[in-house]
Amino acid sequence: MNKIMIMVFVGLFLFGSMQVEASLNDKDQRLMGEYDSLRGEYKLVKEEWSNAKEEYISAKKQYKRFDKLSVDEQEEKFGIAKNFVSKTLERIDAHINILANWAERVIQDEELQNEVISELNGYLLEIDEFQLEVESAKDIHQLREISKDVREYWGSTRVELKKYVGIILTERTNNVISRAERLSERLHFKIDTLNQDNDQVMEMQNLLSDFDSKIKFAKEDYSNAKAVYSRMDNLQDFDKLLREIKDYLSDSKKYLRESHKSLRELVKIYRSFTGDFPNLGDSE
Template sequence: MEKKVLEKKNKRLLLPALLIAFLLVFSSFALARLNTETGLRVQSRAAVEANVLNSTAAVNSNSVLNEADDDNDAADDGVDSGAGIGARIRAEIEGAKEKFEQNRERYLEIRANYVEAKSRVAASIQSFNAVRARIRSAAPEDRNQLAVQLRVHARETLLNQVNAILNHLEAIKDKEVAPDNIDELTEFFSEVEASLENEEITQEELIEISSDIRVFWREHRLGLKKGVGLAINARIQAHFQKAETFSERLSEIIDRLEAEGKDVSLLERGLAKLDSDIEKFRSAYARLREQYYEADSRQEFNDVLTKGHRLLKAMNEQLKKDFRLMNALFKATRELIVSEEISGSTSADIEAGVESSETEIEFDAALAEFVEVTADE
């Protein structure tokens, strides 16, 4: 008799414990969602500017998950524990929101600086070309004066171009998708910038600096693009790995709810869809990583980058859709724990997540296109 009472108590306590663990895993997605204003863009000859899915905070849930799994006593007041964890998560989300707003303002400032520098580059190139054209048709006595103007415009053009590159490098570093040698690149262009700020710089020095920039950038630009691509890919990998943990926890709760006689068919459909997408993410991650490493020539890597850029963007959009599905699945488990069925609104949200959409079609097309192109190579 005592054994049956103990089993019944353990069964009653296990679902709250699993739900608490599930809540901790889910919270990391809530935090990550704060920074999903994704615009994976490859812009300008200067560098790759990436505004990517980037978690602004993380919940270190491993120790708590283990405590929830190993210590039934901690689950004795499952409701109180859940409330405490919920309060902690809400506090962390509020902190993450504040940090996200700060990061967003900083990014917008960096972006504005880049746009301004790019505009100055265009204007200075136009002025430089105009003076150069005048020199070709100028009388000999006017050429010396025009040569001085040409030097001034050449210095301004180079300075604006270097400033644009530094803004790109700053944006890449700020979004935490920078390659290991980002400081080396920044140091080189900062030194060049300091040299170009000297208004008395000679024409010969300008020619030498221009040559140094061209040689340096030829050697490092491909590596920068490759490093950013790999970093973006790794960041997305981190998110779908969290989705895997979410899936495992959800599967445990579904099994328990089914054992209690609850209808879990909709939860199972949602879980199957999520697992299917996780497999696609894993495949896309592996293919992108392989091709980024194998690309040697500039043309080869640019081909991979073009297709990979589309795939990364599609992966991110699909991740956001899957997040909404996970949100609905999480709500559904809470509803089934306290009632016999899932609410109509939550069911509709799960159905929307399971159904095919333009986002999923784009993801599948980008993945297929990437595989076809890299196979031909």
């Protein structure tokens, strides 16, 4: 009995997944595939970075002055330090690749998308150059110089990247708003064709009006968040401005959640009134 129940649940889960999968277009599917692969890669790189860091910290505890070590010991510790710098660069690279994938997936405005991806690619090129320098470092003195540059570079880059995080977060929220707007359009069309004197239809019209006003509020917060990321020019303000963006998006999400409650009630009434779901999918 238990096995049958498990099979039923697994079957329902797989069926649900297939339905969502089928609704994705080719580009989305390609990007989703790339994203899964990037996430897997990032997880692996993060683990390798963590191990390299641990190894480096442990090696560092074993000596006070590098130049007092024997030649063999110097060679060993140099290799450990070099690996740590290299893994750090790999981790930065993997993180930026994920941001670029999200930018391609969520930014609908082609000009903004190209701008963001091009800037992120610029960072990736710089990281490649650092990686080549690390690989060609012959001794600890050269590695120290390169590491100093990497440290300075990452110090400012990780702040600069917050602007792109802000854009991606904001535009992804906008995609949900656009989806809600498309549903609203279809619902207006369907409900307007029903008998408007009926109580249930009147209730549906009220819920639809509530749905629309919540989407409007969510959109206002989205516009405010967008205005904030548009003025992210000064690095010193980035943390503060990203917090502002998140606050606006949190309000936007709150309205979207409320809008979904109205939508859910509306769909239930529609089903009870017509005997069927309104069928609001893209094929309609």
